[in-house]
């Protein structure tokens with residue numbers, strides 16, 4: 163189809179060192195329903211590097227609104243042309259979203275490939291997707307991105323060709339392309355459903371366990387903490403979107419108490435909506451979590467900005483508020499005392515850690531365990547003595563506070579979670595005695 167997405171597809175692998183000029187147009191926040199906002203060229207540069215490119219030039223402009231045909235004004239466009247020629251750039255990347263027509267006009271004007279932020283992020287996701295699920299989800303996002311553009315692409319060509327004579331074939335081609343893409347979309351959705359139902363069977367046995375999910379801005383150190391706490395071997399890299407899959411591990415706090423910890427894809431400012439949509443299955447683990455562990459890179463230039471971006475995506479995937487633990491990571495990179503003083507004022511319950519050091523992850527593990535313990539209650543149950551083995555694990559963890567025997571029954575006062583209580587009552591023939599003791 164010769165679309166820009168197709169051309170862009172392989173650049174991270176085939177042309178590892180593309181030379182890129184990054185462009186950011188600062189628009190008033192109100193523009194495009196608050197979606198305009200400020201451009202962030204250093205971050206765009208990191209995205210370019212993650213995709214395998216090299217930043218050779220930067221250009222910024224402040225405008226009240228984008229120029230409809232070329233996004234940039236004509237003076238700035240001249241400047242961009244010169245910059246591209248002078249730096250021998252092979253591509254231009256905009257921090258803003260471009261319409262297909264704007265992309266095309268710009269490509270013609272500067273005579274090299276032009277991408278926008280969404281296309282760049284989609285490309286990184288495509289090259290980082292390893293699992294079947296991640297690959298399916300990325301393809302779904304790419305097709306969804308492409309589909310509405312197809313129409314505009316064709317109508318744009320029609321206009322160029324002068325209409326009447328070309329309209330017939332144009333429409334037919336468009337319809338054919340749409341049908342092909344539509345079929346592929348349906349197939350992708352079916353395959354994703356299969357993957358999802360397989361996952362559900364696998365996690366069936368985790369029912370009832372307390373679940374915590376690591377969430378946060380990309381590169382904040384989620385996978386580092388995951389590995390430190392659970393001993394998992396999740397890929398850690400100093401790049402954006404190193405993780406695209408969800409990994410869940412059981413953490414045994416002690417013999418009886420265990421919880422689940424999930425590490426998953428990181429978020430970013432202006433994360434393309436298609437990606438959030440199509441990663442629903444992966445993000446399901448986040449939606450189902452009892453606790454969000456929001457990991458923040460303390461060394462980021464503007465941590466609050468990143469926190470806000472993450473909260474925005476979280477609202478999209480899990481609209482109801484969830485208990486959240488704020489964790490500031492990479493404390494070795496900042497003046498720890500100063501930082502702590504400043505941020506405990508904003509987040510009084512926040513935890514500050516050095517994720518790469520064992521003490522850092524040990525502390526977080528203890529805090530998560532304490533959260534788990536915080537959910538325990540004290541109850542007295544009467545248990546047939548033939549079933550006494552059901553509370554032997556409670557003995558080993560010191561959770562039997564009192565125990566008395568009455569004929570063939572044992573009265574045990576236990577510190578336990580509601581789930582454990584439920585199990586004792588439904589499976590071990592225990593009955594509740596008296597009222598809540600604490």
Ligand SMILES: Nc1nc2c(ncn2[C@@H]2O[C@H](COP(=O)(O)OP(=O)(O)OP(=O)(O)O)[C@@H](O)[C@H]2O)c(=O)[nH]1
Nearest residue numbers: 380381382383384385386400403404405428492517
């Ligand atoms: N200095 C320092 N670096 C850290 C710390 N924790 C993690 N890092 C580094 O930060 C980079 C990103 O870590 P990851 O664990 O991959 O981050 P992530 O949040 O999983 O990132 P994505 O999966 O890409 O979203 C790696 O180079 C880590 O070694 C820390 O406490 N201090």
Ligand SMILES: [Mg+2]
Nearest residue numbers: 384385404405
């Ligand atoms: Mg990761």
